[in-house]
Amino acid sequence: MESIIFDRRMTNSSSNLTPTVMPFPVSDELLGTFVPIAVYWIYSGIYVMLGDLNQYRLHTKAEEDKKNVVSKRTVVKGVLIQQAFQIAVSLLLFTFMSGDSGVVLLQPSLPVIVLQFMVAMVVMDTWQYFMHRFMHINKFLYKHIHSKHHTLVVPYAFGALYNHPLEGLILDTIGGALSFLISGMTPRTAIFFFSFATIKTVDDHCGLWLPGNLLHVFFNNNSAYHDIHHQLYGTKYNFSQPFFITWDKILGTHMPFSLEKRKEGGFEARPIKKIN
Numbered sequence: 001m002e003s004i005i006f007d008r009r010m011t012n013s014s015s016n017l018t019p020t021v022m023p024f025p026v027s028d029e030l031l032g033t034f035v036p037i038a039v040y041w042i043y044s045g046i047y048v049m050l051g052d053l054n055q056y057r058l059h060t061k062a063e064e065d066k067k068n069v070v071s072k073r074t075v076v077k078g079v080l081i082q083q084a085f086q087i088a089v090s091l092l093l094f095t096f097m098s099g100d101s102g103v104v105l106l107q108p109s110l111p112v113i114v115l116q117f118m119v120a121m122v123v124m125d126t127w128q129y130f131m132h133r134f135m136h137i138n139k140f141l142y143k144h145i146h147s148k149h150h151t152l153v154v155p156y157a158f159g160a161l162y163n164h165p166l167e168g169l170i171l172d173t174i175g176g177a178l179s180f181l182i183s184g185m186t187p188r189t190a191i192f193f194f195s196f197a198t199i200k201t202v203d204d205h206c207g208l209w210l211p212g213n214l215l216h217v218f219f220n221n222n223s224a225y226h227d228i229h230h231q232l233y234g235t236k237y238n239f240s241q242p243f244f245i246t247w248d249k250i251l252g253t254h255m256p257f258s259l260e261k262r263k264e265g266g267f268e269a270r271p272i273k274k275i276n
């Protein structure tokens, strides 16, 4: 794979050189930091606008109000704090990783970008599986960090990143940095990769089983799969996130489920294996 380096100074109007590519006025590193956050609120905002959708919910509204002990206001505040933390750390990481060379890497060919995407998905899944599982096994980490995410027993879209800031740092920011570095993707590809990972995470917490959801066609790790993990009986299963279920399958933490229709409307994801 050959990368061509484009020098930003060549865009100067005083220069006699004609650039072949115009760089964005805003750096890809900045976009890679802020676009996924905008995507988070836009995508989860769409779910809010869709309303209650009782016929597609995985839990009834009454169950949500009863089981979730934190208010929506607290959740929004918690997500904003975690995102502010995430912005600071990812800007720092991007600064260290790319330096201030003022160069933009040209995009490789599409098959290479697809391969980098796949590698990044595997790296992120691997990192998140083991860190997530460790946060459940280690009582201290669970009590002080990961339990915050589990206060949403009935997840909803904009609660996807309701985490302790340290969890955001360990799982998402470091996981993202590793995916970026190991896959060798450019900061421009990273804008799309981080945005896609954000969409996937929001969708896995949407609490709905909507017909025609394309993510459900391509991924077995979905809103019902992750719903099992959010239930009090399910916290020893379905740690895999955000893309595949492979690590759960390999390491015996996979909990298959069936989707049963509720008489009140909607569906219930029911484990079909004995819970230990």
Ligand SMILES: [Zn+2]
Pocket: 132, 136, 146, 150, 229
């Ligand atoms: Zn968990």
Ligand SMILES: [Zn+2]
Pocket: 149, 155, 205, 226, 230
């Ligand atoms: Zn979750």
